[in-house]
Amino acid sequence: MMRRVVTVAAMLVFAATAIPMQPVARAGAGSTQLTFTVWTFAVDTIKENINRFQTRVPNVTVNLTDYNWGQYNDTIVANFVGGSTVPDILYSSDHWLQQWAAAGWIAPLDDYFPQARELAKSFAPYAVEGMTYKGKLYGFPYYADPMAFMYNAAVLRQAGFGAPPQTWAEVLEQAKAIKAKGLVQYPIGFGFSLDEPFSIETVISMVYSEGGNLFDKDLNPAFDRAGSAMVKTIEWVREALRAGVMNPESLQWDGVQAGNAMKGGTQVFFITRASGLWELNNPQFSKQAGNFQLAFMPGATHETVGFVRFYAMSSNVPRRGKEALDAAWQFLNYFGGPGPDNNYPVVRRWALDFGLGFAQLPLFKDKDIRASFGRWVNVERLESIGQKHAKVKQGLTPWFAQWDVFARAELQKAYLGQQTAQQTVKNLASKWNELRRR
Amino acid sequence: MARANSRQRLGPLILGRATARPRGRLQWYAYLSILPALCFVALFAVYPVAFSVRLATHRYVLTDPHNHPFEGLRNVAEVLGSYYFRRAGLTTLTFTASVVASVLAFGVTVSHYLNRPGRLAGFLRVAILLPWAIPVVMAGIIWKWIFNGNYGVLNALLVSLGLIPSYVSWFGNPILAPLTLVIAHVWKWGPLAAIMCLATLQAVPRDLYESAHIDGGSGWAAFRYITLPFLRPTLLILLILETVGGFVTFDLVYVMTGGGPGDATSLLSWFAYAEIFRFLDLGKGAALAFIIAAVTLGLSLVYVRLLRLEALYS
Structure with missing residues (x-):
């Protein structure tokens, strides 16, 4: 009887110590955590992108959450109003930018990352317009079409x-x-x-x-x-x-x-x-x-x-301090910018694997992308529509x-x-x- | 003598002035004992209500998060005066009246048949409860698929039976869409009504029916003069439950129709949700929530007054 009690007690002690250790072990020592919220589209690919990012930038760990596209804005609003599950980085749209920015839920990138304004010069103007509120840039493009x-x-x-x-x-x-x-x-x-x-x-x-x-x-x-x-x-x-x-x-x-x-x-x-x-x-x-x-x-x-859909940074990140801001910049640069190797790893992948349009102008010269797009669309017509006929939403x-x-x-x-x-x-x-x- | 002994035994509980201090201590003990429960109620009931009152009487628009002037009853007045409130109110009344009538009819009819002896009676009494055991959101999803205009099973069935020439857009039609909500609601809540009625029916003495039969009474007469009077208290309870339930229905709307097409299924609760989460106007949303609460409370009070069980039985 005594032995059984000791065994059960030992198992309980082991379980109590092992369970809280799990996330720490996964995150790795000294890793900065970022929460990332997206609408449900190609979640497996997003996870792969995150894994690649974490391999390339090992001091940042990203936790992903996804919500249904149709209820996305309602859910995000509820999260921000409730305050309990506010993400660090999240998908946004030109639709919602001004609403979120006016409420102070997302932070202007150029206030914290002076290099963001310079990088924005390489984005299509209508996309920059769609990501700008009161003269401040609030995102890096996820895709634009x-x-x-x-x-x-x-x-x-x-x-x-x-x-x-x-x-x-x-x-x-x-x-x-x-x-x-x-x-x-x-x-x-x-x-x-x-x-x-x-x-x-x-x-x-x-x-x-x-x-x-x-x-x-x-x-x-x-x-x-x-x-x-x-x-x-x-x-x-x-x-x-x-x-x-x-x-x-x-x-x-x-x-x-x-x-x-x-x-x-x-x-x-x-x-x-x-x-x-x-x-x-x-x-x-x-x-x-x-x-x-x-x-x-x-x-x-x-x-x-x-229109443009983009990566926004919540106001939670600046509140968390410099470490979180550094992690957020590395994430934004990797996912919506040229990344550490100057090859637009995520934007390029979305374009090649899913045909997603992009606002990062240097990619329009990418031979692989042109060849890939040519398999499903008249590229010249697409370019013509995007460059001559597309206008940002009024209002x-x-x-x-x-x-x-x-x-x-x-x-x-x-x-x-x-x-x-x-x-x-x-x-x-x-x-x-x-x-x-x- | 016995009285004196009992006083001694009870001691400070019933002695007068001389025992004032111990009684005070006991009162403190009593208050301390209920303090956790009070805190719990304050945290989860009083605070939210008080905060909602603050929201309803101030300007709380989330796109302007730092500006909350006191507005008194302006939010309530604006909500009550709006075309969309009147429209949602009318839709809610129609929906509530439909589901109350349908659920009660379903409960009485099904319980009447379940009360009959039969080999399958036991199984059916359990099976009928299955929809009630399914979460409302799941029920909504099931019915959303059943009514789907392109691959819904109902359309397939009706076309194969030759009842309709081609698939019907149930949710795209402003008359049919509210009907789909009523059907889903009755499917979900009808079984509870049936089981409650059945429990009442099983308490009706068999001799009454036998007497009616011997006296030459028809089936309808037995139902009219024996079954229905016994069912009245249960039906009144169901009336209260279903009225309140119909009035605050939200989840089925959220899952099945999203308030559409247009605003054909925009009930008051959906309207409150839209004011808060879509139009980001917490003030108006809270005001609307109080209006809904006041109406349901008023209706409940009216029904509770009617619920004098002894009088009904007599």
Whole structure:
């Protein structure tokens, strides 16, 4: 009996000492811990990148957390408000930058890393604009892309069309013809879900493509004027739904679900980030691989939205002191910059392995990347869209994210015919002004 | 004599002025004993409520984190005066009325059949509880897949039976989407209602039914004059639970519809969540939470007054 008691006691003592030792042993002596939060995309690749980073920079240990893309901003806001699980480095978007920066949740990089401003000169201007708040740089690009119009060329040929639509009227015309020939039930499908941040980027791209503006130079709404490009866009979507050529599930879809319909051959026209074409034309993921082409955004000007998603540093890092700041700089430089070996290890890998667009200008000359992109996209057209037609989103302010969420629901009501396009833009303008006054 | 002995035995507990000091000590002991519980309640109930009052009466917009002027009841007034509150309120009332009626009907009907003897009765009584044992978020995910407009099993079933010509976008339709929420809610909470009703039904004396039968009463008459009066107290309890439950439903909306399409399923609780986490207006969100709490409290008080069990039984 006594022996059993001693054995159990010894096991308990061992367990009590061994369990807390585990993380320390993994972290290694003298290692600085960084927490890194991302939205759920290619998490295994992110983990590999982290492992490579830790091998190259052994004095930093990174702990990864990922959240669903659709609820990402809500979750991050809850984390910051709650204060218990604030990450050190996190993915952000031009959507949310001003909101997070105004709340003091993320820190300006150039306040702590003077070399960041110099490095930013090698980023595409629209990306720098999307990462800047009150003249301060808040991030290094994770990826940057223009929103693009893509189509299934094989179905278009079957329907007797030799070229993609040049105007939105032609999109409807071709879609109706495709449907009439029984080729595809719903030729058009967009990601207009209430949870989909790409939803507003799709709408703004359509507005830009007609030469429209959302705001004037003083940030007053310009979209609420009678006959504005926004009104025409809303009416176009309404007509596409009414005519049965846009999948009604579009109102529930995010970009991934709409992309899946493209890959499955049940959809012909789609708007998403240009790099989405990598997956559509990849035989590993798509039954229709090779059939998809990039087109200029239909409309009068073919202009579109260029956006940036980036690595931001939370205000938690400066509070932790110099060691954490040093670790954060090494991380940012490795993941969003040229890294210690001046070869953009992470950005380059995203481009080669996933076709993600980038804002790091030196990479546009990278032969490997050009060759790799050439396998799934017309590189010249992609460059042309990115450099000549992509514009940063108008209205990026601390209240843009809230207005965006409001806009998604109001636009859905208009698409469903529950309110007129004019009433919708009036509501959107009213909300914009309310948020601005707040 | 006996009284004197008992006084001696009880000592300081019942003696007057002479024992004032020991009684004070005892009072301290009593207070100390409940102190941990008080701290616990203060930490987890009083403080959050007090903090919420502060939020509701101040300007708390997270994009302007250092500016919190006192605003009194302005947040409450703005929320109450907004079109979106009226719209969410109407949606919530419709949803609550639907789920209360449906859950009660489900509970009464299913319990009526489960109360009958049969070989499968025991199994069914356990099986019916399975949805209730599943977490609400899981239930929401299950129903989200069932109602999926592209690969949902319900669409496949209805098309194969020839009941609909093509797949229906359940969540993309402003009339069907609230219906999906009601169905998921009833599936989740109906079983509890059924089991509560069943427990009541099993206490109804069999002789009453036999007497009714002998007197020539129909099945409906037995249900109307025997079953239903016995079920009334249970139904009232369920009415309270379901009204409050329907009023504060959030998780199903969060998982299944996200308040859409448009604002077709934007219930008041979702509206409060959106004010706080999407519009980052903690002041208005807290004000809205108090409005919801006041309404549910008011409804509960009305129902509790109705719940005079003895009167109902008599």
